[in-house]
Amino acid sequence: MVDVAFGPEQGQRPDLSNNREAYLDLVRRKRMYGGILLVIFIALMASGWSLAEDRNAGGFLEGLHQIFDFPAEVFAEAWQKLDLLPGIFIAHIPALIETLNIAAVATLLGAIAAVSLSLLATRGLARWPRLIPVFRRTMDALRAVPEIVIALVLIYILGGGPVPAVIAIALHTGGALGKLFSEVAENADLKPVEGLASVGANWSQRMWLGVIPQVAPNWLSYALLRFEINVRASAILGFVGEGGIGHDLKIAMQWGQGRYDEVVAIFLLLFLTIVVIDQVSDHYRHKLVKGSQA
Amino acid sequence: MTMIATSPSLADSVARSFDAKRRIAFAIPAIIIAYLIYAAISFDIAGLAQRARFDNAAVLLSDFWSHKTHVTRDNRTGTVVVAIEGENKGTYPEGMLPDWVTIVGDVTTVDLGTGHVVTYDDAGARFVVPGYGTIDIRPVNGKPVLTAPQPIPDWISVAENKVSVTTDAGRFSYSRSKVETFRYQAGWELWFFTLDSSFYGKGLGELVSLAVVGDRIDPDRSNSGYMLSEFWTNKMWRHGDVAWAIFETILMAFLGTMTAALVALPLSFLAARNFMPLGAFRFAARRIFDFVRGVDGLIWTIILSRAFGPGPMTGAIAIAITDVGSFGKTFSEALENIDEKQVEGIRSTGANATLRARFGVIPQLMPVLLAQVLYYLESNTRSATVIGAIVGGGIGLLLTQAIQTQKDWEEVAYYIVLIILMVMMMDSLSGWLRRKLIKGE
Numbered sequence A: 001m002v003d004v005a006f007g008p009e010q011g012q013r014p015d016l017s018n019n020r021e022a023y024l025d026l027v028r029r030k031r032m033y034g035g036i037l038l039v040i041f042i043a044l045m046a047s048g049w050s051l052a053e054d055r056n057a058g059g060f061l062e063g064l065h066q067i068f069d070f071p072a073e074v075f076a077e078a079w080q081k082l083d084l085l086p087g088i089f090i091a092h093i094p095a096l097i098e099t100l101n102i103a104a105v106a107t108l109l110g111a112i113a114a115v116s117l118s119l120l121a122t123r124g125l126a127r128w129p130r131l132i133p134v135f136r137r138t139m140d141a142l143r144a145v146p147e148i149v150i151a152l153v154l155i156y157i158l159g160g161g162p163v164p165a166v167i168a169i170a171l172h173t174g175g176a177l178g179k180l181f182s183e184v185a186e187n188a189d190l191k192p193v194e195g196l197a198s199v200g201a202n203w204s205q206r207m208w209l210g211v212i213p214q215v216a217p218n219w220l221s222y223a224l225l226r227f228e229i230n231v232r233a234s235a236i237l238g239f240v241g242e243g244g245i246g247h248d249l250k251i252a253m254q255w256g257q258g259r260y261d262e263v264v265a266i267f268l269l270l271f272l273t274i275v276v277i278d279q280v281s282d283h284y285r286h287k288l289v290k291g292s293q294a
Numbered sequence B: 001m002t003m004i005a006t007s008p009s010l011a012d013s014v015a016r017s018f019d020a021k022r023r024i025a026f027a028i029p030a031i032i033i034a035y036l037i038y039a040a041i042s043f044d045i046a047g048l049a050q051r052a053r054f055d056n057a058a059v060l061l062s063d064f065w066s067h068k069t070h071v072t073r074d075n076r077t078g079t080v081v082v083a084i085e086g087e088n089k090g091t092y093p094e095g096m097l098p099d100w101v102t103i104v105g106d107v108t109t110v111d112l113g114t115g116h117v118v119t120y121d122d123a124g125a126r127f128v129v130p131g132y133g134t135i136d137i138r139p140v141n142g143k144p145v146l147t148a149p150q151p152i153p154d155w156i157s158v159a160e161n162k163v164s165v166t167t168d169a170g171r172f173s174y175s176r177s178k179v180e181t182f183r184y185q186a187g188w189e190l191w192f193f194t195l196d197s198s199f200y201g202k203g204l205g206e207l208v209s210l211a212v213v214g215d216r217i218d219p220d221r222s223n224s225g226y227m228l229s230e231f232w233t234n235k236m237w238r239h240g241d242v243a244w245a246i247f248e249t250i251l252m253a254f255l256g257t258m259t260a261a262l263v264a265l266p267l268s269f270l271a272a273r274n275f276m277p278l279g280a281f282r283f284a285a286r287r288i289f290d291f292v293r294g295v296d297g298l299i300w301t302i303i304l305s306r307a308f309g310p311g312p313m314t315g316a317i318a319i320a321i322t323d324v325g326s327f328g329k330t331f332s333e334a335l336e337n338i339d340e341k342q343v344e345g346i347r348s349t350g351a352n353a354t355l356r357a358r359f360g361v362i363p364q365l366m367p368v369l370l371a372q373v374l375y376y377l378e379s380n381t382r383s384a385t386v387i388g389a390i391v392g393g394g395i396g397l398l399l400t401q402a403i404q405t406q407k408d409w410e411e412v413a414y415y416i417v418l419i420i421l422m423v424m425m426m427d428s429l430s431g432w433l434r435r436k437l438i439k440g441e
Helices: A016-054 A060-064 A069-080 A082-120 A129-144 A147-158 A163-186 A191-198 A203-240 A244-255 A260-293 B002-042 B045-051 B054-065 B204-212 B223-232 B239-271 B279-294 B297-308 B312-336 B340-348 B353-391 B394-405 B409-439
Strands: B066-074 B080-084 B101-104 B107-113 B116-121 B124-129 B133-140 B143-147 B156-158 B162-166 B170-175 B178-186
Touching: A016 B239, A016 B312, A060 B297, A069 A082, A069 A260, A069 B297, A082 A129, A082 A163, A082 A203, A082 A244, A082 A260, A082 B002, A129 A163, A129 B409, A147 A163, A147 A203, A147 B054, A147 B353, A147 B394, A147 B409, A163 A203, A191 A203, A203 A244, A203 A260, A203 B297, A203 B353, A244 A260, A244 B297, A260 B279, A260 B297, B054 B066, B054 B409, B066 B107, B107 B178, B116 B170, B124 B170, B143 B162, B204 B223, B223 B239, B239 B279, B239 B312, B239 B353, B239 B394, B239 B409, B279 B312, B297 B312, B297 B353, B312 B353, B340 B353, B353 B394, B353 B409, B394 B409
Parallel strands: none
Antiparallel strands: B066 B080, B066 B178, B101 B107, B107 B116, B116 B124, B124 B133, B133 B143, B156 B162, B162 B170, B170 B178
C-alpha cells in the first residue's frame, strides 16, 4: 500500500501542506486504476465467454433449458425402477470400495513420500541444506504434472486396473502435500531438535522425536483434506481411464437409456460418499487443528 | 521431599505412558503395512507384473527424443516408400529422399550408419551387420528363406512368414508382402516444416537470410510470413491446433474460476452469520454450497455436456459450478472472521449497507479472496486438462486422442511436455500475482 499512498516514483512525495488536494489526488488515481482494471476484466470475461460459446458444440441459451432434461429423464426412468435401486447399490459397492482404496493408498503413499521430501526441503531441518532447492523443484515438478497424464501413460504401459491411478494420484499427492508439510515444518519449534542433537541423536531420530510430534496434527489435517480431493480424482480417473466407480459410471452412461437406474444409483453413491467423507474429515480436521492450538 | 515420596508412582505412570507410546509407535506402521498388503492383494499386483508391457514404455521413451523413418518396399509391385513415422503426412515425395537412402533402378540401399547396410533388390534383401555377417533373405515359393551365419542369434526372429532383425542401428523386417527397415534418429523430424514445404531441410542461417533478404518464394507474400504460416499449419505436428487447444484449456480455467468467484461472493454474504441474521437463508445458502461441492465436478461435467454439447464453454461452466461451493464456503468463513471495527467506522459516516460492504468488508476480504482465486486458477488449469478430456475440448482431448490411437507417441510426448510447461507457467504466474497483489512486493 505504501507505493499507492506516496505515488509510484520513489522520492516524489505529495505536497503535505495541502493534504486535502493530495488525498483527492490519491483517491482519483486509485479510482482510475481500479476502473481500468475493471474494464479490462469485464472485457476479458465477456470476450472469453463468447469465444468459448463459439467453439462449443451447442450454444448457451439453446442449452440452458435442457440442463434439467437429462437429469429429469434419468430420474424418471430410475423412479419407475425404484425397487431395483437397492440391488444396484449393492452391486456397485465393490467398485466404490476400489475407488476409495485407490484414493486411500495413493494418499498414504503420497503422504509418506511427502514427509521425507518436506523434511529434506525445509530450512533449518534439512539433512543436506545445499540440496534444498533440488527437493523443492522435485516437489514442484510432481505437483505440475496433471494426474491424467501419468495415468494414461501408465495404463498404456501397465495395462488396465487400479495401479496406474494409484501411482498417478500418489505422485501428485507427494508434491502437493510436500509443499504444505514443509510450510508447517518451517514453523516448528527448533528447541526439541537442538535438545535431541545435544544428546547425540542422529538426523532421523531428531526428526522422528523432535519435529514429527509437533507437526503431526497439522499434517494429518492436510492429509485428510487431500484424501477428500483424491476420492474425487480417483472417480474422475476411473471415468477417463479404468477402474473403480468412475468406470462403471462411464459404461452405464454409454449404454444410455435403459440403464439410467444404474446411472442414478452410481450418482447417488458417489454423492453420498463424497458428502460423508467431507463431513467426517471436516470434523476431525477441526478437532486436530483446535487440539493443537489448545 | 514430596517428589521423592511420589516418585515410585510417578515413575510407574511415566513408564506406563512410555509403554503405551511405544505400542502406538509400532501399531501405526503395522496397521499401515497391513492395509497396504491388503490393497496390493486386491489390486492384483502380482498379475500386474505379467500384464505390464515394458516394451511399450521403451517405445514411448524413445519417442520423447527420437523419430523413426520407415523405408518400405511392397514386394508385389516393387515400389519403395520412404516415410517418417510411416505416416502419409511424412512421406517423401517422388524424387526426394533422405541422404542415407539411394535408389538405383531396382536396387535400394539403406545406410543405417556404423557399417549397417540394408539392400533391397530383385532377389530379396540383404542386411550387413558388422561383427556378425550378412543376413540374406530370399523369397522361395512366396516364403522368406533366411541365410545367415550360424548359430542364429536371438536378435533375429524367424517365423514361417516373417523374419525380423533388431539392431542398435535400426530394425528390419521381411514378410511375404513387404520388406521394411526402420531407422531411429534423434530429434523430432518435421517439427518446423513438413517435407512438402519449400523451407524443409534448410538450416537456421539459410532461413534467416531467406526471411530477411531472399527473393520471395511465393510472390504473393513475404518469406517470413510464408514461413510462419507453413510452421503454423504444419500437417504433422499441427502447431496451430495445439496452440488453440492450450489456449482453450487456460480459457476454461480462467472463465470457470472467475465466474465462480463472482457468483460466490454475493452468496457468501448470505451464508455468513454476521451479515445474515435470518437462520433460514443462512442454512439454505450453506446447503447450496455443500450440494454443488458434493455433486462432484465429474457429475456436473456429464450433465452439462448433455445440455450444451462438447466444447470449452461446457468445461468452463462445470468448473464454475463446482468452485462456487468451495469459494462460497471459504469466503463466508472469511466474512465471519472480519474485524467489525472498520464496518463500525464506515457506519458512523452514515453509509448504507452496500457502501459498508464495499468499503468496510471487501478490503478486509480481498487478501483471502485473491489468494483463493489465484490458487484455484492454478489448480483448475490442471483440472481443465482432465475435464477437457471428458467434455471434448482443449489439450486434454488431444492427449487422450493421441494416446488412444496407440501410434503417435511422439505427439503424446509433445503434448505432455506442453501440458507440464503450461501448468508450470500458470503456477509461476499465479505465484507472481499473489506476491504482487497481496504482499505488495
